[in-house]
Amino acid sequence: MAKIKAAILGFGTVGQGIYHIVNDKKEDLKKSLGLDIEISAILINNLAKERPATPGVLVTDDFEDIINIPGLQVVFEAIVNEDPAYGYLCRAIDKGCHVITANKVMFSKYSIPLHERAKSRGVFVGYEATTAGGVPVIKTLKNLLQVNSVKKIQGILNGTSNYILTQMRLEECPFDSALKEAQMLGYAEADPYNDVSGQDAFRKLMILSALAFGKQPNWNDVRVEGITEISLEDVKKAKLEGLRYRHVAEIVQDENGELFASVGPQLVGPDHPLYAIEGVNNAVSLDTNYIGTLTLVGPGAGMYPTASVMVEDYAEIIGKRAGFMITI
Numbered sequence: 001m002a003k004i005k006a007a008i009l010g011f012g013t014v015g016q017g018i019y020h021i022v023n024d025k026k027e028d029l030k031k032s033l034g035l036d037i038e039i040s041a042i043l044i045n046n047l048a049k050e051r052p053a054t055p056g057v058l059v060t061d062d063f064e065d066i067i068n069i070p071g072l073q074v075v076f077e078a079i080v081n082e083d084p085a086y087g088y089l090c091r092a093i094d095k096g097c098h099v100i101t102a103n104k105v106m107f108s109k110y111s112i113p114l115h116e117r118a119k120s121r122g123v124f125v126g127y128e129a130t131t132a133g134g135v136p137v138i139k140t141l142k143n144l145l146q147v148n149s150v151k152k153i154q155g156i157l158n159g160t161s162n163y164i165l166t167q168m169r170l171e172e173c174p175f176d177s178a179l180k181e182a183q184m185l186g187y188a189e190a191d192p193y194n195d196v197s198g199q200d201a202f203r204k205l206m207i208l209s210a211l212a213f214g215k216q217p218n219w220n221d222v223r224v225e226g227i228t229e230i231s232l233e234d235v236k237k238a239k240l241e242g243l244r245y246r247h248v249a250e251i252v253q254d255e256n257g258e259l260f261a262s263v264g265p266q267l268v269g270p271d272h273p274l275y276a277i278e279g280v281n282n283a284v285s286l287d288t289n290y291i292g293t294l295t296l297v298g299p300g301a302g303m304y305p306t307a308s309v310m311v312e313d314y315a316e317i318i319g320k321r322a323g324f325m326i327t328i
């Protein structure tokens with residue numbers, strides 16, 4: 001049976017999840033796709049760090065070792081920040097590899113050039129994991145946009161912030177302890193400032209905007225606020241009043257096609273659709289012309305939810321390549 005050679009860039013929370021799922025599901029993927037996936041190499045930053053064993057896999061801190069693997073066909077990218085991730089993915093595409101990324105900082109800025117580059121080389125870019133972790137919002141949007149137009153998107157797009165706000169309310173624990181827990185659970189970014197400042201949710205909203213509206217608002221016009229100003233006292237007071245803090249990202253297109261977006265905390269009551277979204281869960285509500293309002297809810301961060309959607313992207317891309325769509 002033909003082999004698909006793949007590489008994983010980054011071997012932290014997400015990279016390790018990809019490795020485990022690919023190995024766990026190897027036989028099933030072989031059966032459904034008729035191709036055997038092999039993780040040939042893993043790129044990391046610090047060779048001295050202790051890591052889980054990956055027998056037979058090249059572990060390197062030099063991207064040249066990866067890009068020069070003969071017959072490499074798929075690159076999973078789970079490193080951080082714009083650079084060098086964008087450059088690595090450009091080189092992988094130029095080599096004829098499909099690329100599958102979780103890196104929203106990079107993708108929110110470079111989605112258009114990456115897609116154009118991939119199109120010119122006849123390969124695909126998978127990016128389900130960039131937005132709302134395990135919630136399949138990208139594939140759902142792609143599908144419904146074939147018939148519907150979207151007027152508004154509203155949601156909770158950062159699992160860490162929602163986890164912190166939930167823990168502060170339920171356990172009455174201080175912000176810092178809740179953030180530490182989120183870091184231990186693999187929810188938070190390498191630099192958690194991105195989570196708690198609202199920047200992570202903002203980048204995800206921009207990815208959704210590009211897909212749903214074919215454009216993004218001017219980034220400087222978007223008010224972005226995080227959750228750092230919310231104290232335990234604020235949360236307790238809200239609780240007594242039957243209210244909850246939610247970190248909400250929203251974007252609306254007006255009748256002239258102009259986009260208005262904002263990201264920040266809101267106090268919501270029991271009748272609000274985001275009131276019941278707890279812990280690491282994310283929710284995305286899509287207001288469409290034919291379907292009406294569709295809301296997706298699920299884990300917005302973490303090793304397996306994120307890695308799962310990346311391996312699903314792989315299955316979809318390889319299935320497409322072979323001329324069929326697999327149903328997952």
Ligand SMILES: NC(=O)C1=CN([C@@H]2O[C@H](COP(=O)(O)OP(=O)(O)OC[C@H]3O[C@@H](n4cnc5c(N)ncnc54)[C@H](OP(=O)(O)O)[C@@H]3O)[C@@H](O)[C@H]2O)C=CC1
Pocket residue numbers: 009010011012013014015043044045046047049077078079080081083084102103104105129130133186187188189190300301302303306
């Ligand atoms: N954690 C989550 O739930 C989710 C994360 N994401 C995104 O996935 C990506 C990875 O996140 P996560 O796994 O949590 O992050 P981690 O910090 O756990 O892991 C990052 C990995 O990338 C490696 N790395 C970082 N920079 C470089 C570089 N320049 N060259 C080579 N390797 C590098 C690190 O190497 P080393 O181990 O040597 O330090 C590490 O193995 C991020 O872009 C994040 O935003 C998306 C959805 C959910």
Ligand SMILES: N[C@@H](CC=O)C(=O)O
Pocket residue numbers: 130132133157158159160161187188189195200300301302
């Ligand atoms: N740090 C992010 C991870 C997923 O994108 C989050 O908490 O949502």
